[in-house]
Amino acid sequence: MDIKIVDESLSCIKKYVNEKIDIGVILGSGLGDLADKIQNKIIVKYEDIPNIPKSTVKGHKGQFVIGDFMGKKVIMMQGRFHYYEGYSMDRITLPVYIMKGLGVSSLIVTNAAGGVNTSFNPGDLMIIKDSINMSFDNPLFGKNDEKIGPRFPDMLGAYSKKLIDIALKASHKLNIKLQQGIYYITTGPCYETPAEIKMIRFLGGDAVGMSTVPEVIAARYLNLEVLGISCITNMAAGILPKPLNHKEVIETSNKVKDKFTSLIENIIALI
Amino acid sequence: MNLLDRIEKAKKYINGIYDENIDLAIILGTGLGDLAETIENQIKISYKDIPEFPVSTVSGHKGELIIGDLRGKRVLAFNGRFHYYEGYSMETVTFGVRTAKALGLDKIIVTNAAGGMNPSYHAGELMIITDHINLLGDNPLIGKNYEELGPRFPDMSQAYSRDLIAIAEKAALDLSIHVNKGVYVSVAGPNFETPAELRMLRMIGADAVGMSTVPEVIVANHMGMKVLGISCITDMAVAATLEPVSHEIVLANANRAKNNFLSLVTEIADRI
Numbered sequence: 001m002d003i004k005i006v007d008e009s010l011s012c013i014k015k016y017v018n019e020k021i022d023i024g025v026i027l028g029s030g031l032g033d034l035a036d037k038i039q040n041k042i043i044v045k046y047e048d049i050p051n052i053p054k055s056t057v058k059g060h061k062g063q064f065v066i067g068d069f070m071g072k073k074v075i076m077m078q079g080r081f082h083y084y085e086g087y088s089m090d091r092i093t094l095p096v097y098i099m100k101g102l103g104v105s106s107l108i109v110t111n112a113a114g115g116v117n118t119s120f121n122p123g124d125l126m127i128i129k130d131s132i133n134m135s136f137d138n139p140l141f142g143k144n145d146e147k148i149g150p151r152f153p154d155m156l157g158a159y160s161k162k163l164i165d166i167a168l169k170a171s172h173k174l175n176i177k178l179q180q181g182i183y184y185i186t187t188g189p190c191y192e193t194p195a196e197i198k199m200i201r202f203l204g205g206d207a208v209g210m211s212t213v214p215e216v217i218a219a220r221y222l223n224l225e226v227l228g229i230s231c232i233t234n235m236a237a238g239i240l241p242k243p244l245n246h247k248e249v250i251e252t253s254n255k256v257k258d259k260f261t262s263l264i265e266n267i268i269a270l271i
Numbered sequence: 272m273n274l275l276d277r278i279e280k281a282k283k284y285i286n287g288i289y290d291e292n293i294d295l296a297i298i299l300g301t302g303l304g305d306l307a308e309t310i311e312n313q314i315k316i317s318y319k320d321i322p323e324f325p326v327s328t329v330s331g332h333k334g335e336l337i338i339g340d341l342r343g344k345r346v347l348a349f350n351g352r353f354h355y356y357e358g359y360s361m362e363t364v365t366f367g368v369r370t371a372k373a374l375g376l377d378k379i380i381v382t383n384a385a386g387g388m389n390p391s392y393h394a395g396e397l398m399i400i401t402d403h404i405n406l407l408g409d410n411p412l413i414g415k416n417y418e419e420l421g422p423r424f425p426d427m428s429q430a431y432s433r434d435l436i437a438i439a440e441k442a443a444l445d446l447s448i449h450v451n452k453g454v455y456v457s458v459a460g461p462n463f464e465t466p467a468e469l470r471m472l473r474m475i476g477a478d479a480v481g482m483s484t485v486p487e488v489i490v491a492n493h494m495g496m497k498v499l500g501i502s503c504i505t506d507m508a509v510a511a512t513l514e515p516v517s518h519e520i521v522l523a524n525a526n527r528a529k530n531n532f533l534s535l536v537t538e539i540a541d542r543i
Contacts, residue, residue, distance in 0.1 A: 085414070086414035086415060189416070191424060191425065193402050193430050195477075198475075199476050202476065237428040238428060243426040
């Protein structure tokens with residue numbers, strides 16, 4: 001990542017935000033409403049920040065919402081950037097660099113994912129224990145600036161044990177059942193074939209999606225603590241005898257919205 | 272010029288030469304171009320004359336569109352295809368399929384030469400593709416989506432039409448041609464796979480490996496076309512018994528499979 005790009009975007013957003021932010025949250029497909037619960041809201045449209053692309057996905061609003069949430073200073077992204085939209089990994093992960101620049105030390109990354117593990121059900125929430133990068137790209141390709149992060153970041157413990165424990169504690173309190181598993185990223189945008197889903201299961205994936213991994217790699221590079229939560233919006237291809245569609249993804253994420261919201265509220269309160 | 276305009280330009284040119292109904296598109300894989308010779312009442316259009324069409328660089332691939340009759344069906348045959356390893360973008364690789372759909376076609380037979388990884392296969396046999404694994408590391412639908420062409424997130428749960436597979440199996444049975452059924456994995460190439468890679472591809476569930484087909488099938492599904500895939504097993508790619516393979520061996524074995532391939536595809540065209 002070019003530090004000049006980050007600085008340019010950061011100095012712009014700092015015109016809106018003048019205090020240290022504690023926690024960043026990236027809201028996945030259909031999960032954007034959570035940001036509406038932020039108090040003392042500051043809304044910054046992506047289009048007003050230099051270098052940030054426009055989100056092209058329906059159901060993604062395309063803005064940062066900054067303010068107070070469960071006693072913490074938070075920045076949430078309503079809408080994220082996906083590789084399948086044609087953006088470079090640099091652009092996809094730029095918001096993570098901006099969050100780091102605003103003082104964020106913990107990042108919660110959420111997404112809508114297909115269930116590969118046949119013991120999952122649509123509507124389940126899954127704590128991401130680990131991920132498999134099959135995007136065939138990496139946000140850290142290119143010249144490395146040691147001032148930002150190491151050339152070879154460690155990915156052991158990429159998903160913070162401490163934050164996973166907090167999430168489990170919150171789920172016990174709320175009596176919400178959480179799945180745990182490994183998130184596998186594909187480029188998309190087509191859904192996977194049944195043969196690909198069998199492969200993904202064989203390789204160890206429990207859920208499959210088209211996001212999250214680039215942001216997590218960038219976050220670990222920047223030494224942020226990461227918590228990943230997938231909303232299992234549908235079962236992956238070949239598991240149920242029916243075709244997949246984006247409508248189902250949005251419908252399921254709408255259904256779990258309340259569960260998801262209370263979970264994130266309680267997690268953020270405990271961080 | 273955006274993709275829609277480019278498709279329209281190619282379509283317009285072809286329609287200027289031929290604008291009647293066509294029943295079926297066929298993409299001819301490496302060494303399988305001879306099918307083109309059996310098409311009757313041919314109209315040939317060279318790729319280089321079609322606006323926006325790329326030109327194929329592989330030997331054994333001709334680079335022309337043939338419109339004509341195959342056992343009573345009007346077909347559009349692509350004699351020569353475009354591969355990712357030639358350095359083309361995915362959009363270019365799949366441009367022919369986009370054009371076929373614009374010409375009104377909704378069924379496509381995609382053929383290829385592939386390495387057999389399932390140890391029960393033999394070089395010279397045919398395989399009906401039941402499903403695929405995309406290991407190209409790229410996807411033709413990355414970038415802006417044109418809703419006019421298809422949805423942002425196309426379903427791939429039945430990328431290969433069960434109806435067409437049933438027709439192909441029945442045709443093979445009636446012609447006494449042995450066909451295998453299996454999963455095709457596409458890799459970028461252009462080098463052939465190492466034994467270690469072949470072991471891995473076998474482990475993840477593939478029966479045959481090649482360097483084409485998947486991009487075209489993804490794009491065909493994006494546009495709601497019905498797809499039949501047929502691989503010609505031109506060499507055995509089993510790690511334990513791997514022998515050096517060359518493009519010449521591939522062509523020689525494709526030649527051996529040719530008669531079965533020609534009879535089968537012609538029979539399928541008749542029954543579709």
